[in-house]
Amino acid sequence: MEGTQLLIMAIVMGLMYWIARGMIGGYFAFFFIASPIAVGVVAGLIYGDLTNGLILGGGIAAAFAGIIAPGGNLPTDSALAATTVIPIALSTGLSVEQAIAFAVPMGLVGSFVTNLRKMINVIFVHRADECAAKGDLKGIRNCAVVFPPIVELPLLFLPVFLVVMFGQDAMLAFMNNVPDWVMHGMEVAGGVMPAIGFALIMNMIGKPRLIPYTIIGFIMVKALALNNLTAGLLLGCIAFLVVFAKQERSKEGA
Numbered sequence: 001m002e003g004t005q006l007l008i009m010a011i012v013m014g015l016m017y018w019i020a021r022g023m024i025g026g027y028f029a030f031f032f033i034a035s036p037i038a039v040g041v042v043a044g045l046i047y048g049d050l051t052n053g054l055i056l057g058g059g060i061a062a063a064f065a066g067i068i069a070p071g072g073n074l075p076t077d078s079a080l081a082a083t084t085v086i087p088i089a090l091s092t093g094l095s096v097e098q099a100i101a102f103a104v105p106m107g108l109v110g111s112f113v114t115n116l117r118k119m120i121n122v123i124f125v126h127r128a129d130e131c132a133a134k135g136d137l138k139g140i141r142n143c144a145v146v147f148p149p150i151v152e153l154p155l156l157f158l159p160v161f162l163v164v165m166f167g168q169d170a171m172l173a174f175m176n177n178v179p180d181w182v183m184h185g186m187e188v189a190g191g192v193m194p195a196i197g198f199a200l201i202m203n204m205i206g207k208p209r210l211i212p213y214t215i216i217g218f219i220m221v222k223a224l225a226l227n228n229l230t231a232g233l234l235l236g237c238i239a240f241l242v243v244f245a246k247q248e249r250s251k252e253g254a
Contacts, residue, residue: 009043053086
């Protein structure tokens with residue numbers, strides 16, 4: 001990417017992560033503003049390759065599908081993974097599978113950043129309690145709305161900005177120096193992650209018996225080299241046939 005384009009990309013990605021994980025836009029921002037697909041669209045528009053941006057965003061979103069936050073503790077952060085990896089993948093030509101392989105460890109880093117943000121915000125919670133005891137409404141508003149986003153700006157915006165600004169050269173150096181078998185191994189690992197994500201969803205909703213359908217879809221796409229649209233249409237037809245057969249058996253039983 002050119003200098004101006006790279007600077008715009010770094011600023012926009014940093015702002016998206018800050019708005020989302022800083023809870024500035026509420027839960028809508030938390031779940032949608034910095035979701036991998038939204039990041040892929042924005043990054044693709046800035047880079048001038050919307051199609052590839054969507055493909056990268058969709059791949060990363062699938063890899064993180066099924067991730068839950070028990071007790072509000074986020075085990076991995078798809079937002080940090082998307083805002084840092086997608087711009088670098090667009091500029092360096094990483095495949096979707098390679099981008100997913102890099103996104104997984106970045107997501108783990110994001111969970112530490114999120115927990116650190118919560119620890120810092122505890123300070124404002126205690127100050128808000130003190131203001132409430134005094135009847136200081138302005139103080140409560142500042143502790144709840146004004147001060148946390150300001151403190152979180154360097155914590156959330158700056159890491160993403162720096163990674164996007166300077167990560168491209170580091171990624172190119174890495175790709176030029178590692179053996180081909182390492183990159184191929186990362187592609188294989190990244191290709192498996194979306195299947196694992198959907199398997200987690202099925203297991204979470206109490207339908208582990210549906211996991212074989214995910215494996216079938218993975219084989220169709222990877223082994224038979226079918227594109228995602230063709231595989232989706234074919235599996236959609238199979239799903240309708242299974243549902244219709246179940247309804248027929250229910251009617252016969254009745």
